[in-house]
Structure formats: structure tokens, C-alpha cells
Amino acid sequence: MTDALAAMRRMESLIAGLPGVVYRFVMGRKGKVEYVSRQIADLCGVGPEHFMDQGSEKLALLIHPDNRMQVLRSVSRAARSRRPFALEHRIRCHNGAQKWVWHRGAVVRPDPGGPLHLEGFALDITERKRQERELAWLAQHDVLTGTANRGRFMEEVSACMQRAERHGEMLACLFLDIDRFKRINDTFGHAFGDELLRCIARRIRRCVRGNDVIGRLGGDEFVVLLDGITAPQDAAVAAQKILIELAAPFTIQGRRIEAGASIGISCYPGDAGDAASLLRNADAAMYSVKRTGRRAFRFYSEEMSGRAFETLALLGGLRDAIGSDAMNLCYQPRLDLRTGRVVAMEALARWHSEQYGNVPPARFIPLLEDAGMTEAFTSRVLNDACRQLSRWDAEGMPAARMAINLSARQFRNDTLPEQVEALLAEHRIVPERIEFEISELAVMEDHPAATESMHRLHRLGVRLAIDDFGSGSSSLHLLKQLPLEYLKVDRRFIAGVPSDDDDIALTEAIIAMGKRLGLRVVAEGIETEAQGVFVRANECDEGQGFLFSRPMPAEDAGEWLRRRLH
Ligand code: C2E
Ligand code: MG
Ligand code: MG
Numbered sequence: 350m351t352d353a354l355a356a357m358r359r360m361e362s363l364i365a366g367l368p369g370v371v372y373r374f375v376m377g378r379k380g381k382v383e384y385v386s387r388q389i390a391d392l393c394g395v396g397p398e399h400f401m402d403q404g405s406e407k408l409a410l411l412i413h414p415d416n417r418m419q420v421l422r423s424v425s426r427a428a429r430s431r432r433p434f435a436l437e438h439r440i441r442c443h444n445g446a447q448k449w450v451w452h453r454g455a456v457v458r459p460d461p462g463g464p465l466h467l468e469g470f471a472l473d474i475t476e477r478k479r480q481e482r483e484l485a486w487l488a489q490h491d492v493l494t495g496t497a498n499r500g501r502f503m504e505e506v507s508a509c510m511q512r513a514e515r516h517g518e519m520l521a522c523l524f525l526d527i528d529r530f531k532r533i534n535d536t537f538g539h540a541f542g543d544e545l546l547r548c549i550a551r552r553i554r555r556c557v558r559g560n561d562v563i564g565r566l567g568g569d570e571f572v573v574l575l576d577g578i579t580a581p582q583d584a585a586v587a588a589q590k591i592l593i594e595l596a597a598p599f600t601i602q603g604r605r606i607e608a609g610a611s612i613g614i615s616c617y618p619g620d621a622g623d624a625a626s627l628l629r630n631a632d633a634a635m636y637s638v639k640r641t642g643r644r645a646f647r648f649y650s651e652e653m654s655g656r657a658f659e660t661l662a663l664l665g666g667l668r669d670a671i672g673s674d675a676m677n678l679c680y681q682p683r684l685d686l687r688t689g690r691v692v693a694m695e696a697l698a699r700w701h702s703e704q705y706g707n708v709p710p711a712r713f714i715p716l717l718e719d720a721g722m723t724e725a726f727t728s729r730v731l732n733d734a735c736r737q738l739s740r741w742d743a744e745g746m747p748a749a750r751m752a753i754n755l756s757a758r759q760f761r762n763d764t765l766p767e768q769v770e771a772l773l774a775e776h777r778i779v780p781e782r783i784e785f786e787i788s789e790l791a792v793m794e795d796h797p798a799a800t801e802s803m804h805r806l807h808r809l810g811v812r813l814a815i816d817d818f819g820s821g822s823s824s825l826h827l828l829k830q831l832p833l834e835y836l837k838v839d840r841r842f843i844a845g846v847p848s849d850d851d852d853i854a855l856t857e858a859i860i861a862m863g864k865r866l867g868l869r870v871v872a873e874g875i876e877t878e879a880q881g882v883f884v885r886a887n888e889c890d891e892g893q894g895f896l897f898s899r900p901m902p903a904e905d906a907g908e909w910l911r912r913r914l915h
Pocket of ligand 1: 681696697698699709710711714730754755756759786788816817840873874875876893894895896900
């Protein structure tokens with residue numbers, strides 16, 4: 350050992366008793382580590398040998414990735430300026446744990462032309478950081494329930510409002526007051542009341558999405574911020590869920606107790622332009638619930654209340670309908686325009702509600718999706734459609750293929766391909782006989798999960814069509830990358846044919862483009878002979894519409910097929 354190294358070792362043993370770690374790396378020829386002080390093991394759990402003969406990348410790995418750039422910048426600045434650096438950052442220990450350190454260091458070259466020394470002092474401040482985090486948390490939360498306190502909640506509302514304004518989104522504030530809370534608290538004591546509040550906070554959490562903010566304003570007043578909702582009805586659905594959840598009895602200290610809540614809702618941008626008014630209006634709406642009875646919700650604006658109640662009533666019926674005869678599928682044939690042969694039957698969902706009459710799919714599908722009933726609906730439609738196809742086969746009236754509509758939400762379901770595969774096996778249907786129609790808007794969302802589903806379904810062998818083409822704004826590039834076989838021209842274009850010049854030009858262009866992309870083009874909504882003549886003249890491959898047949902209940906559709914065959 351050289352004298353210089355021996356001196357370093359003596360120095361190290363002298364400072365070994367200090368809090369913190371003094372370290373030194375000596376970078377020799379070609380930037381490789383030649384010497385490492387032993388204390389480094391105290392800090393990150395590795396011995397000096399871990400670094401010997403390694404490049405500086407090995408040292409950089411010690412630093413937490415989130416802080417790495419910042420530290421490397423400080424070190425290189427210190428090397429240039431020959432002045433020490435000081436900063437706080439995290440390191441990654443050998444056992445995977447993280448530590449916060451206060452780190453002061455310098456880069457020096459004691460002998461001109463000699464090796465570079467990186468040396469410094471690091472103090473473990475993990476505990477202090479934890480305490481800081483805890484204090485920050487305490488300053489922003491309600492300790493009893495762990496929900497946001499008033500200050501934090503208002504900050505979140507303001508931040509979300511700004512974001513909502515930029516993206517043209519909507520948000521809603523729910524103001525909840527627990528019915529009879531004061532009486533419960535007075536009768537059973539504060540410990541009991543506290544426990545009830547904790548249970549309530551937990552139940553509210555179960556009803557909202559992970560990024561929705563829950564706050565307690567004190568006493569028994571809770572607030573919920575629903576971020577990025579698409580319609581006020583979404584807030585009504587959440588409020589209803591919370592009411593149901595809170596209406597169930599609580600068991601606290603072995604005692605069963607009923608609480609329940611009243612909820613007021615205000616929406617941005619409709620009801621308020623700033624955080625304070627949003628909260629005030631939700632509060633006012635909550636008071637009006639209290640005045641007229643409890644265990645209900647109300648919107649600040651009357652008009653929204655009316656619409657929300659209708660939505661909820663519809664939802665109630667819808668839940669039952671999915672499992673009953675009130676919902677079924679109608680079938681509309683699709684023909685080859687050259688030969689006139691039936692190439693597919695499209696399954697179209699129908700709901701007849703006792704209370705509301707025939708509710709169109711465009712109304713009830715978004716509703717059931719928002720209420721989390723998508724999967725039940727998908728299973729119902731897939732099952733019915735597959736069963737019908739094999740029934741027609743068995744009756745000697747093969748309907749060529751079955752076309753099934755899938756919304757964006759239905760499509761994003763990871764397990765859809767497995768579900769389809771199982772159904773095909775159960776009903777002994779070859780995959781080519783099933784076609785899924787996805788609307789252009791859904792395709793263009795370019796949701797990775799949807800694209801993935803599309804490829805998996807394609808690999809299964811089922812056919813894919815893009816529906817209502819022309820209603821969105823397609824990226825042709827994306828269109829080319831997807832495993833599509835059919836393009837269905839939106840019926841709004843066909844409606845203007847052959848009188849509207851724009852529709853004529855657009856329909857011609859879409860048909861031509863679809864064919865250039867190698868897709869079979871289908872015109873939907875053909876109602877008149879003139880429209881039929883027009884699309885045939887433009888060499889559109891297939892057609893569908895009232896001219897050939899309206900959508901029919903299964904039995905009539907079977908009859909229709911039979912007549913065409915004989
Ligand atoms: P779509 O897939 O484009 O279905 C064609 C719609 O056009 C159907 O309306 C059909 O009844 C209607 N139609 C057919 N021929 C003509 C015609 O000549 N003239 C006119 N004016 N209309 C015609 P429907 O059944 O109300 O369905 C509307 C949309 O609802 C469908 O559009 C589809 O996107 C969606 N949908 C229907 N059933 C389902 C389903 O089971 N699942 C999903 N995800 N969506 C469905
Ligand atoms: Mg369709
Ligand atoms: Mg369509």
C-alpha cells in the first residue's frame with residue numbers, strides 16, 4: 350500500500366464515528382474506479398469491491414432514477430467549477446430499499462494529470478423526510494377518516510376546474526350530509542361517532558373511481574369531486590350508488606345502526622365558475638334535499654334533476670331487461686349488391702320497456718356502459734346472436750354470417766376474444782361466420798386495448814368491419830394498420846343520395862377509397878330504388894336498408910330467409 354493510501358485509511362478510521370458517511374471514489378485510468386472508501390457499505394449495503402474496476406455508470410446506478418439526472422448534473426458542474434455541490438436525493442440500496450440522503454460532495458484532482466477523486470459526505474435523512482411527508486399529509490387531510498380536508502379539497506377543485514376548462518370536460522361536486530348523525534353521536538358517544546365516520550368514508554370510497562377526491566369538511570359533512578365526467582347523469586349514478594351503500598346498516602361496537610345520507614350536486618361549468626361557488630351550490634342543493642325528505646340526491650339546477658331521475662329510472666329497468674325477454678335482438682339482412690344473395694344478418698339490440706316503450710339502442714347502450722353493465726350486455730348479445738345463427742343453420746336456412754355490433758367500451762374488454770372463442774366452440778360456429786362491427790369513432794380512439802382486441806379477434810378468424818364510416822374523422826394511416834375487412838358507409842350519406850350533391854360526392858369518394866384500401870364496402874340505410882341504383886353504379890359491394898328489409902324479430906327474420914331460399 351502506498352503512503353498516500355495508508356493515510357487515507359487512517360483518516361477513514363478517524364471519521365468512522367461521525368454520523369453520516371464520508372466516501373471517496375478514485376477514478377483511475379480510463380475512468381475506472383481504483384479506490385473506494387469502506388464506509389460506502391454503511392450507506393448502500395455493498396462493499397468497495399462492488400465498484401472496483403467499474404466505470405462511472407456503476408456509481409450512477411446507486412442514485413434513484415428520479416434523481417439521477419439532477420445528481421449527475423451537479424457532479425459535472427462541480428467538476429467544471431471546482432466548487433462543491435450539495436443536494437438532497439434518494440439512493441437505491443443493494444437490498445432494494447431506498448434512502449434519502451443529504452449529500453455534499455466535490456470532484457477534485459489532487460495531482461495534475463493524476464486520478465480524479467469524487468469525495469464527499471452523505472447523511473441519511475430518510476427519517477426526517479418521512480416526518481416531513483407525514484406533516485404535509487396531516488396539513489392536507491382529515492386525520493379521522495384519511496380524506497382530504499377543506500383546504501386540500503378546494504385546491505383539488507380549482508386544479509380540476511382549470512384542467513376541465515382546457516379540455517372542455519365537466520366535473521361535479523357532491524355534498525353529503527349524514528342523516529341523524531348528531532343524534533347518533535349524542536346517544537352513543539364520540540368514539541362511536543368517529544368509528545361511524547370512518548366506515549362512511551370507506552363506503553364512499555368504494556363508490557367512486559380512484560382519482561375522484563373525497564373530503565370531509567368537518568362534522569358529518571363529506572364532499573366528493575367527480576373529475577372528468579361526460580354528463581351530469583354520471584354524477585347522478587355515483588350519488589345513487591353512494592346512497593344505496595350508505596343506506597345499508599353499519600355494525601359498530603357490536604351495535605347495528607342505520608345512517609343514510611342526503612346529497613346535493615353541482616356541476617362545472619353549468620352551475621358555477623369557481624371552486625367556492627361550486628361547493629356552495631352543492632351545499633344549497635343538499636339543504637333542499639333535507640327540507641323535502643332525506644336519503645335522496647338533488648342537482649343544484651332543476652332541469653338536471655329531471656333528466657337525472659329519468660336516467661335512473663331507465664337504468665333500474667335496464668338492469669332487469671338484460672336478463673329478460675324485455676330485451677332481444679332484431680336481425681337485418683345484408684345483401685351482395687351484384688348477386689342479390691344474403692351475405693349476413695346484422696344483430697340489432699332492442700329494448701321494450703313497460704314504462705318507457707321502445708328505447709333505442711343509441712339511448713340505452715351509453716347508459717348501461719356508464720352503469721357498469723357492459724359485460725352482462727355483451728354476453729347477452731353474443732349468446733343470442735350465436736344461438737340464432739346455429740339455429741338457422743339447423744333449420745336449413747344458413748344466413749351466411751352474423752354481424753354483431755360492439756361499442757368502444759365493449760371492445761376494450763380484455764377477455765372478449767376468449768369469450769368469443771368459447772361461444773364459437775359451444776355453438777359449433779366457424780370463426781369466419783362472425784363479423785364484428787365497430788363504429789369509426791371507436792376505432793379512431795386508438796385505444797391500445799381496443800387495437801389489441803382487434804388483432805386478437807382477427808387472429809381467431811372472425812371478420813371485422815368499421816361501422817358508420819364518415820361519421821368521425823379517420824386517420825387513413827391507422828385504418829390501413831388495422832385488420833379490417835369491411836367498411837360500412839354511414840347511412841347519413843346514403844340518405845342524401847341522389848339529391849344532395851355533397852352527399853353524392855362524399856359517398857362516391859368513400860366507396861372508391863374503401864376499395865383502394867382493399868376493403869369490401871357496404872352501404873347502409875338504403876331506402877329507395879334510386880339509392881340502390883346509385884350505390885350499384887358506384888360498384889359498392891354490399892347493401893343494407895329498408896329497401897330490402899327492416900330489422901326483424903328472430904322469427905320473422907327466419908321466415909324471411911326461408912322465403913328467399915325457396
Ligand atoms: P348501426 O350498427 O349502424 O345499425 C344500423 C342502424 O340503422 C339500425 O338502427 C337500423 O335499424 C337502422 N337502419 C337500417 N336500415 C335503415 C334504413 O334503410 N333507413 C334508416 N333510416 N335506418 C336504417 P338501430 O337498431 O336503432 O341501431 C342504432 C345503432 O345502435 C347501431 O347502428 C349500432 O351502432 C347500435 N347498436 C344496435 N344494437 C347494438 C348492439 O347489440 N351492440 C352495440 N354495441 N351497438 C348496437
Ligand atoms: Mg352496425
Ligand atoms: Mg351503421
